[in-house]
Amino acid sequence: MKILVTGGAGFIGSAVVRLAVARGHQVVNLDALTYAACLDNVASVADSPLYSFEHADIRNRAALDAVLARHEPDAIMHLAAESHVDRSIDGPGDFVETNVTGTFNLLEAARAHWVRKGKPQGFRFHHISTDEVFGSLGATGKFTEDTPYAPNSPYSASKAASDHLVRAWHETYGLPVVLTNCSNNYGPFHFPEKLVPVVILNALAGKPIPVYGNGQNVRDWLFVEDHADALLCVLDKGAIGRSYNIGGENEARNIDLVRIICALLDEMRPDGAPYDRLITFVADRPGHDLRYAIDPTRIRTELGWRPSVTVEEGLRRTVRWYLDNETWWRALQNRAGVGQRLGVKA
Ligand SMILES: NC(=O)c1ccc[n+]([C@@H]2O[C@H](COP(=O)([O-])OP(=O)(O)OC[C@H]3O[C@@H](n4cnc5c(N)ncnc54)[C@H](O)[C@@H]3O)[C@@H](O)[C@H]2O)c1
Numbered sequence: 001m002k003i004l005v006t007g008g009a010g011f012i013g014s015a016v017v018r019l020a021v022a023r024g025h026q027v028v029n030l031d032a033l034t035y036a037a038c039l040d041n042v043a044s045v046a047d048s049p050l051y052s053f054e055h056a057d058i059r060n061r062a063a064l065d066a067v068l069a070r071h072e073p074d075a076i077m078h079l080a081a082e083s084h085v086d087r088s089i090d091g092p093g094d095f096v097e098t099n100v101t102g103t104f105n106l107l108e109a110a111r112a113h114w115v116r117k118g119k120p121q122g123f124r125f126h127h128i129s130t131d132e133v134f135g136s137l138g139a140t141g142k143f144t145e146d147t148p149y150a151p152n153s154p155y156s157a158s159k160a161a162s163d164h165l166v167r168a169w170h171e172t173y174g175l176p177v178v179l180t181n182c183s184n185n186y187g188p189f190h191f192p193e194k195l196v197p198v199v200i201l202n203a204l205a206g207k208p209i210p211v212y213g214n215g216q217n218v219r220d221w222l223f224v225e226d227h228a229d230a231l232l233c234v235l236d237k238g239a240i241g242r243s244y245n246i247g248g249e250n251e252a253r254n255i256d257l258v259r260i261i262c263a264l265l266d267e268m269r270p271d272g273a274p275y276d277r278l279i280t281f282v283a284d285r286p287g288h289d290l291r292y293a294i295d296p297t298r299i300r301t302e303l304g305w306r307p308s309v310t311v312e313e314g315l316r317r318t319v320r321w322y323l324d325n326e327t328w329w330r331a332l333q334n335r336a337g338v339g340q341r342l343g344v345k346a
Contacts, residue, residue, distance in 0.1 A: 002026040003235075004073040006058060006106065007080030009033060011190050012128070014041030015228040016077060021045040023232065028071045030064075031080065032057040035335050040328055041189045058102035064109035072117070075124040075235060076110055078103065081162075084193055085132075085155045086343030089286060092154035099158035100165070103127070107169045114175060125177045126235050127166040131220070131245065132156035133181060136289035143181075144295045145243050152287045163243075170241045179243035180234050183294045187224030187314065188321040192329050193338050195254065196315075199261045200322045201329060203275040209262075210341070213284030215255030218291040222248030223314035226307040233305045244303070247294025250311035255279075260312065264319045285343055 003020055007013035008029030020027045027050060031037055045051045052071070056063040058080050080102065082088065082095045110125050117123070134143045135150030149164075151157040163179060170177040186196040202209045230246045238244060252260075262275035299305045309317075322329060333339060 001075060002028070002071065002073045004028045004030055004067070004071060004076045006030045006076070006078045009037035009039050009041055010079065010083070011036075011041070012185055012224055012227055013079040014189055015187070015224045016079065016231055017042050017051070018045055019225070019228040019232060021048050021050050024050070026050050028052050028054060028067070028073060030054045030056050030058075030067055034082075035337070036083065036191050038189070038191075038328075038332060058106050059097055061105045061109060064105055065112065068109055068113040072113070074122065075126065076106070077126045077128065077231065077235065078106055079128045081159070082155070084342075085153045086193075086285065087337065088153055088155035088158070089343035092158075095154050095158040100161045103162035103165055107165060107175070111169065111173055111175050119174070121176060121240075123176050124235055125166065125169070125175055126231065127163065127177060127179045128231065129159050129163050129179060129181045130156065131181050131183045131247070131292050131294055132289065133160040133163060134292075137291040137293055139291070142293040142295035143245060145181075145245055145298055152289055176240045178234055178238040178240065180231060180246050181243060182227055182230075182246040183220035183222050183248055183292055185222050185224045185227050187318050188325070189328070190224070190318070192332050193342075196257070196261065196318060197322065197329065199258050200265070200319060201333075203262060203265050203272065203278055204269065206272060207278065208280035209258060209275070209278045210280055210282045211255055211258055212282060213288060214281065215253060215258070216290070217254050217288060218251055218293065219254065219257075220247045220292055220294050221250045221252055221257065221311045221314070222246065222307060223309045223317075226309060226314075229308070230299065230305050233303055234299070237303045239302075244299045245294045245296060246299060247296045248307050248311065249296060250307075251293050252311060257311070260315055261319060264316055268319060268323060282341070283344060
């Protein structure tokens, strides 16, 4: 299959690109190369005859039409997005432009491509979204695919809007879509502004490890390579027009996750131990959702998918990867905003 992956130079998109190529798919990686992108993430497949790259912006409809006409993909996996909640608090406009207008452009370009090809039912537009569209849970309960949308941040609101557009393009125009809403990812190639790499890199530098609020916020952590596997499973087996929640079956409070990472570093890089002495509670994020948890029943029972690693195993592999790939993360630490506290203006 020939798959156009948008956002394939980012964290999750690059995992999808690497896995899809490894499984023999032809992959066109379309990416605008924003601050969050890194082509080193796909260096392992860059020379493959199955791989090609298109430097294009989903806000530019003409560029999308040209890429689709040139490559004629059988499927689109749409991951390009502005993805950092803290940045969405400081600058929501970029999130609306890329996540909402960009998704609209891509849907329209995909629809034109699909119509031109004679509306093949085998075509797929796979929209990759987040569990954050469902808002915040209390101490109990889980998100199902029927949970009402209640996004609380500019990021999650823009993703919710894009989900609604995708559903509407199926209902109105018959575009063969599938949607996925996934919990928090972690793993290799995670941009160094997100919680897990911040903890690892601040610990290694002997700097304070910032934990927002009281650290009681709960997330359902999924190893990024498991997410990529789930996405290819949904692309292959998901029912048209259906959405699937993807979770790690690994709920953890932020403070507990941070302590696990510190303990792994104590073991794997003992010269700075104990790293938990660096944990520092800082002002909370405005509108910080308390808890996310995924009910994965649908993807497990209908598609037979479940995650392959526990959070302990996945974090061990992640910490090892950051210890072994210092050149990768050092190069990204100079990018605008990295290492600064963002999202406290509200
Ligand atoms: N990271 C998570 O935990 C998580 C969880 C669930 C869902 N998601 C979703 O998965 C997708 C990928 O997330 P990520 O963490 O890999 O994000 P990321 O920020 O690491 O990567 C995003 C990629 O999209 C590209 N991009 C941004 N704007 C673009 C534009 N206008 N045109 C073309 N390319 C553009 C960037 O250059 C970058 O390579 C997003 O849609 C996100 O909402 C992420």
